[in-house]
Amino acid sequence: MVSFEMSDRKKIGLGLTGFGVFFSILGIIFFFDKGLLAMGNILFISGVALTIGLKSTMQFFMKRQNFKGTISFFVGFFFVVIGWPILGMIFEAYGFIVLFSGFWPTLSVFIQRIPILGWLFRQPFIRSWLDRNQGKRVPV
Secondary structure: OOOOOOOOOHHHHHHHHHHHHHHHHHHHOOOOOOHHHHHHHHHHHHHHHHHHHHHHHHHHHOOOHHHHHHHHHHHHHHHHHHOOHHHHHHHHHHHHHHHHHHHHHHHHHHHHHOOOHHHHHHHHHHHHHHHHOOOOOOOO
């Protein structure tokens, strides 16, 4: 089992990221409320920056292979802020999928260790699908 050191900065970053996801989901539930969506985006980005560090965050968003996702995500954020939340969320969703498509295999391994979700993810159909798609990036 791998041991991870959690500094206070990383704990706050994970909390901000979680609140960002929560406010984004709440904004979608409340019929694309632009205030909740904008707050969710700000909290998510600041949480990621605190969790992995400002330099690593900038390097991640500025990688050449992540340019399409970065531009799409921030264009979506801009549309949410100016008052077009549905169009903004479409752009953000595309950007999020492109940016974080490399993390899905890691996320699936983590989910398999969670008691109830782990049982679901270890089922033969889902397991074969994960094995077939492991390591593939979303074509753009």
